[in-house]
Amino acid sequence: MDIHEILKYLPHRYPFLLVDRVVSCEAGKDITALKNVTINEPFFGGHFPHHPVMPGVLIIEALAQAAAILTLKTVNLQTDDDSLYYFVGIDGARFKKPVQPGDQLILKATILRERIGIWKYSARAEVDGRVAAEAELMCTMRSKQ
Template sequence: MTAELKSADIQLIQRILPHRYPFLLVDKVVDIDGYNAARGIKNITMNEPHFQGHFPGTPIMPGVTIVEAMAQTAGVMLGVAFDVVDTNLLIYFMSIDKCKFRRKVIPGDVMEMQVTTLRGKPRGKIFKFNGVATVEGEVAAEAEFSAFVDWEPEA
Protein backbone atom coordinates (compact mmCIF):
# COMPACT_ATOMS: atom_id res chain seq x y z
CA MET A 1 0.00 0.00 0.00
CA THR A 2 1.38 3.43 -0.94
CA ALA A 3 1.04 6.57 1.13
CA GLU A 4 -1.38 9.24 -0.03
CA LEU A 5 0.29 11.96 -2.09
CA LYS A 6 0.11 15.46 -0.62
CA SER A 7 -0.12 18.91 -2.17
CA ALA A 8 0.56 22.54 -1.30
CA ASP A 9 -1.47 25.54 -2.43
CA ILE A 10 -0.07 29.06 -2.60
CA GLN A 11 -0.97 29.83 1.02
CA LEU A 12 0.98 26.81 2.30
CA ILE A 13 3.86 27.54 -0.08
CA GLN A 14 4.20 31.02 1.43
CA ARG A 15 4.27 29.49 4.92
CA ILE A 16 7.18 27.25 3.87
CA LEU A 17 9.31 29.37 1.52
CA PRO A 18 10.59 32.86 2.33
CA HIS A 19 10.28 33.93 -1.35
CA ARG A 20 7.76 36.59 -2.32
CA TYR A 21 6.82 38.51 -5.47
CA PRO A 22 8.57 38.93 -7.80
CA PHE A 23 10.71 35.90 -6.92
CA LEU A 24 8.14 33.33 -5.83
CA LEU A 25 8.17 31.10 -8.89
CA VAL A 26 5.84 28.21 -8.05
CA ASP A 27 2.05 28.47 -7.80
CA LYS A 28 1.18 24.98 -6.57
CA VAL A 29 2.98 21.74 -5.69
CA VAL A 30 1.16 18.43 -6.16
CA ASP A 31 1.94 14.73 -6.05
CA ILE A 32 4.24 15.22 -3.06
CA ASP A 33 5.58 11.75 -2.23
CA GLY A 34 7.32 12.35 1.09
CA TYR A 35 10.74 13.80 0.34
CA ASN A 36 11.17 11.54 -2.69
CA ALA A 37 9.39 13.43 -5.47
CA ALA A 38 6.93 16.23 -6.24
CA ARG A 39 5.49 18.17 -9.18
CA GLY A 40 5.37 21.95 -9.13
CA ILE A 41 3.12 24.06 -11.33
CA LYS A 42 3.87 27.60 -12.54
CA ASN A 43 1.45 29.60 -14.67
CA ILE A 44 3.54 31.86 -16.89
CA THR A 45 1.99 35.32 -17.30
CA MET A 46 3.06 38.40 -19.22
CA ASN A 47 2.93 40.61 -16.11
CA GLU A 48 6.04 38.96 -14.61
CA PRO A 49 8.80 41.59 -14.31
CA HIS A 50 11.53 39.65 -16.14
CA PHE A 51 9.54 39.85 -19.39
CA GLN A 52 10.08 43.65 -19.53
CA GLY A 53 13.70 43.08 -20.45
CA HIS A 54 13.94 39.40 -21.50
CA PHE A 55 13.28 40.14 -24.31
CA PRO A 56 11.21 43.21 -25.34
CA GLY A 57 8.85 42.09 -28.09
CA THR A 58 9.79 38.42 -27.61
CA PRO A 59 9.11 37.50 -23.97
CA ILE A 60 11.01 34.37 -22.89
CA MET A 61 11.31 33.13 -19.29
CA PRO A 62 15.01 33.27 -18.31
CA GLY A 63 16.61 29.86 -17.89
CA VAL A 64 17.89 30.71 -14.42
CA THR A 65 14.34 31.38 -13.24
CA ILE A 66 13.22 28.00 -14.60
CA VAL A 67 15.95 26.31 -12.54
CA GLU A 68 14.97 28.42 -9.53
CA ALA A 69 11.34 27.30 -9.95
CA MET A 70 12.52 23.67 -9.84
CA ALA A 71 14.51 24.42 -6.68
CA GLN A 72 11.51 26.12 -5.04
CA THR A 73 9.44 23.03 -5.86
CA ALA A 74 12.05 20.92 -4.05
CA GLY A 75 11.94 23.29 -1.07
CA VAL A 76 8.16 23.00 -0.78
CA MET A 77 8.45 19.21 -1.05
CA LEU A 78 10.87 19.15 1.89
CA GLY A 79 8.70 21.57 3.86
CA VAL A 80 5.61 19.41 3.45
CA ALA A 81 7.46 16.12 3.96
CA PHE A 82 9.05 17.23 7.22
CA ASP A 83 6.18 19.51 8.36
CA VAL A 84 8.40 22.58 8.38
CA VAL A 85 5.79 25.33 8.21
CA ASP A 86 6.15 28.83 9.69
CA THR A 87 9.78 28.17 10.67
CA ASN A 88 11.83 30.51 8.44
CA LEU A 89 13.22 27.54 6.48
CA LEU A 90 16.11 28.61 4.25
CA ILE A 91 17.59 26.58 1.41
CA TYR A 92 20.73 27.61 -0.47
CA PHE A 93 21.96 26.40 -3.86
CA MET A 94 25.28 24.57 -3.66
CA SER A 95 25.60 23.41 -7.26
CA ILE A 96 23.77 23.16 -10.56
CA ASP A 97 24.95 20.39 -12.88
CA LYS A 98 23.92 18.83 -16.19
CA CYS A 99 21.70 21.83 -16.91
CA LYS A 100 20.16 21.92 -20.37
CA PHE A 101 17.50 24.12 -21.93
CA ARG A 102 15.36 22.49 -24.63
CA ARG A 103 12.51 24.86 -25.47
CA LYS A 104 11.31 28.39 -24.78
CA VAL A 105 8.89 29.08 -21.93
CA ILE A 106 6.62 32.00 -22.79
CA PRO A 107 3.58 33.82 -21.39
CA GLY A 108 0.50 31.61 -21.57
CA ASP A 109 2.45 28.43 -20.86
CA VAL A 110 1.82 26.22 -17.86
CA MET A 111 5.19 24.90 -16.73
CA GLU A 112 5.37 21.73 -14.67
CA MET A 113 8.51 20.92 -12.67
CA GLN A 114 9.07 17.28 -11.73
CA VAL A 115 11.60 17.08 -8.91
CA THR A 116 13.12 13.86 -7.58
CA THR A 117 15.50 13.51 -4.63
CA LEU A 118 18.74 11.81 -5.64
CA ARG A 119 20.50 12.08 -2.25
CA GLY A 120 19.60 13.28 1.20
CA LYS A 121 18.26 11.93 4.44
CA PRO A 122 15.48 13.07 6.75
CA ARG A 123 16.39 16.39 8.35
CA GLY A 124 19.83 16.18 6.75
CA LYS A 125 21.61 19.36 5.70
CA ILE A 126 22.57 18.51 2.11
CA PHE A 127 20.25 17.22 -0.61
CA LYS A 128 20.71 16.56 -4.31
CA PHE A 129 17.79 16.69 -6.73
CA ASN A 130 16.97 16.02 -10.36
CA GLY A 131 14.56 18.46 -11.94
CA VAL A 132 12.75 18.42 -15.27
CA ALA A 133 10.56 21.33 -16.39
CA THR A 134 8.00 20.64 -19.10
CA VAL A 135 5.37 22.55 -21.04
CA GLU A 136 2.57 20.49 -22.59
CA GLY A 137 4.67 17.35 -22.06
CA GLU A 138 7.70 18.77 -23.90
CA VAL A 139 10.94 19.16 -21.92
CA ALA A 140 11.84 22.83 -21.47
CA ALA A 141 14.79 22.40 -19.09
CA GLU A 142 16.51 19.80 -16.95
CA ALA A 143 19.17 19.95 -14.26
CA GLU A 144 20.65 18.28 -11.24
CA PHE A 145 21.14 20.62 -8.30
CA SER A 146 22.23 20.37 -4.71
CA ALA A 147 21.22 22.50 -1.79
CA PHE A 148 22.12 23.20 1.81
CA VAL A 149 19.04 23.17 4.06
CA ASP A 150 19.07 25.43 7.12
CA TRP A 151 16.27 23.86 9.14
CA GLU A 152 16.50 26.31 12.04
CA PRO A 153 17.89 29.62 10.81
CA GLU A 154 18.43 32.45 13.23
CA ALA A 155 15.51 34.88 13.27
Protein backbone atom coordinates in the same frame (compact mmCIF):
# COMPACT_ATOMS: atom_id res chain seq x y z
CA MET B 1 -1.31 22.61 -2.12
CA ASP B 2 -2.75 25.98 -3.03
CA ILE B 3 -0.83 29.26 -2.84
CA HIS B 4 -1.80 29.83 0.80
CA GLU B 5 -0.17 26.58 1.89
CA ILE B 6 2.86 27.17 -0.36
CA LEU B 7 3.45 30.48 1.44
CA LYS B 8 3.80 28.54 4.70
CA TYR B 9 6.73 26.58 3.23
CA LEU B 10 8.57 29.15 1.10
CA PRO B 11 9.89 32.52 2.30
CA HIS B 12 9.77 33.87 -1.28
CA ARG B 13 7.25 36.56 -2.16
CA TYR B 14 6.40 38.62 -5.25
CA PRO B 15 8.14 38.98 -7.62
CA PHE B 16 10.30 35.97 -6.76
CA LEU B 17 7.77 33.32 -5.75
CA LEU B 18 7.77 30.97 -8.74
CA VAL B 19 5.45 28.14 -7.63
CA ASP B 20 1.70 28.68 -8.02
CA ARG B 21 0.37 25.25 -7.03
CA VAL B 22 1.60 21.84 -5.90
CA VAL B 23 -0.20 19.13 -7.85
CA SER B 24 1.30 16.19 -5.94
CA CYS B 25 3.94 15.69 -3.29
CA GLU B 26 5.09 12.39 -1.82
CA ALA B 27 7.34 13.17 1.15
CA GLY B 28 10.74 11.55 0.78
CA LYS B 29 10.21 10.92 -2.92
CA ASP B 30 8.99 13.54 -5.42
CA ILE B 31 6.91 16.61 -6.17
CA THR B 32 5.00 17.98 -9.14
CA ALA B 33 4.18 21.67 -9.05
CA LEU B 34 3.25 24.33 -11.56
CA LYS B 35 4.02 27.90 -12.50
CA ASN B 36 1.60 29.78 -14.72
CA VAL B 37 3.72 32.05 -16.91
CA THR B 38 2.01 35.32 -17.85
CA ILE B 39 3.05 38.37 -19.83
CA ASN B 40 2.79 40.31 -16.55
CA GLU B 41 6.00 38.73 -15.20
CA PRO B 42 8.40 41.60 -14.39
CA PHE B 43 11.32 40.07 -16.32
CA PHE B 44 9.54 40.01 -19.69
CA GLY B 45 9.95 43.78 -20.15
CA GLY B 46 13.65 43.28 -20.72
CA HIS B 47 13.96 39.59 -21.69
CA PHE B 48 13.19 40.22 -24.55
CA PRO B 49 10.96 43.20 -25.44
CA HIS B 50 9.89 41.85 -28.85
CA HIS B 51 10.16 38.13 -28.10
CA PRO B 52 9.47 37.43 -24.39
CA VAL B 53 11.29 34.35 -23.04
CA MET B 54 11.47 33.28 -19.39
CA PRO B 55 15.14 33.38 -18.29
CA GLY B 56 16.62 29.91 -17.81
CA VAL B 57 17.98 30.80 -14.38
CA LEU B 58 14.42 31.54 -13.24
CA ILE B 59 13.22 28.16 -14.52
CA ILE B 60 15.98 26.55 -12.44
CA GLU B 61 14.96 28.71 -9.47
CA ALA B 62 11.34 27.56 -9.87
CA LEU B 63 12.56 23.94 -9.79
CA ALA B 64 14.59 24.69 -6.65
CA GLN B 65 11.55 26.23 -4.96
CA ALA B 66 9.54 23.10 -5.72
CA ALA B 67 12.41 20.97 -4.37
CA ALA B 68 12.48 23.09 -1.21
CA ILE B 69 8.79 22.39 -0.60
CA LEU B 70 9.47 18.67 -1.08
CA THR B 71 12.33 18.74 1.42
CA LEU B 72 10.39 20.72 4.00
CA LYS B 73 7.41 18.37 3.66
CA THR B 74 9.81 15.41 4.00
CA VAL B 75 11.34 16.69 7.25
CA ASN B 76 7.96 18.07 8.42
CA LEU B 77 9.04 21.72 8.71
CA GLN B 78 7.54 24.97 7.53
CA THR B 79 9.57 28.07 6.71
CA ASP B 80 10.73 30.13 9.65
CA ASP B 81 12.65 33.32 10.32
CA ASP B 82 15.83 31.54 11.44
CA SER B 83 16.83 29.52 8.38
CA LEU B 84 16.85 29.62 4.59
CA TYR B 85 17.11 26.98 1.90
CA TYR B 86 20.17 27.61 -0.30
CA PHE B 87 21.52 26.28 -3.58
CA VAL B 88 24.88 24.55 -3.17
CA GLY B 89 25.19 23.20 -6.71
CA ILE B 90 23.62 22.83 -10.12
CA ASP B 91 24.89 20.11 -12.45
CA GLY B 92 24.01 19.28 -16.02
CA ALA B 93 21.59 22.16 -16.59
CA ARG B 94 20.13 22.00 -20.07
CA PHE B 95 17.59 24.30 -21.68
CA LYS B 96 15.65 22.60 -24.46
CA LYS B 97 12.57 24.71 -25.15
CA PRO B 98 11.87 28.43 -24.65
CA VAL B 99 9.21 29.21 -22.05
CA GLN B 100 6.90 32.02 -23.14
CA PRO B 101 3.89 33.92 -21.81
CA GLY B 102 0.84 31.69 -21.72
CA ASP B 103 2.83 28.54 -20.96
CA GLN B 104 2.15 26.42 -17.91
CA LEU B 105 5.48 25.24 -16.53
CA ILE B 106 5.22 21.82 -14.88
CA LEU B 107 7.95 21.49 -12.26
CA LYS B 108 9.09 17.99 -11.27
CA ALA B 109 11.74 17.12 -8.71
CA THR B 110 12.77 13.73 -7.34
CA ILE B 111 15.03 13.26 -4.33
CA LEU B 112 18.14 11.36 -5.34
CA ARG B 113 19.77 11.42 -1.91
CA GLU B 114 20.38 13.33 1.29
CA ARG B 115 23.73 13.27 3.03
CA ILE B 116 25.01 15.51 5.85
CA GLY B 117 22.23 18.00 5.25
CA ILE B 118 22.81 18.30 1.49
CA TRP B 119 19.85 17.25 -0.63
CA LYS B 120 20.30 16.21 -4.27
CA TYR B 121 17.44 16.15 -6.78
CA SER B 122 16.79 15.26 -10.36
CA ALA B 123 14.66 18.14 -11.66
CA ARG B 124 12.77 18.74 -14.88
CA ALA B 125 10.51 21.53 -16.15
CA GLU B 126 8.01 20.72 -18.88
CA VAL B 127 5.62 22.65 -21.11
CA ASP B 128 2.91 20.72 -22.95
CA GLY B 129 4.67 17.43 -22.19
CA ARG B 130 7.99 18.59 -23.65
CA VAL B 131 11.12 19.15 -21.57
CA ALA B 132 11.91 22.86 -21.30
CA ALA B 133 14.82 22.50 -18.83
CA GLU B 134 16.46 19.87 -16.67
CA ALA B 135 19.26 19.71 -14.11
CA GLU B 136 20.51 18.03 -10.98
CA LEU B 137 20.14 20.41 -8.04
CA MET B 138 21.85 20.38 -4.67
CA CYS B 139 20.45 22.42 -1.79
CA THR B 140 20.80 22.76 1.96
CA MET B 141 19.09 24.52 4.83
CA ARG B 142 21.24 26.90 6.85
CA SER B 143 20.75 29.35 9.68
CA LYS B 144 20.63 33.03 8.68
CA GLN B 145 23.22 33.89 11.36
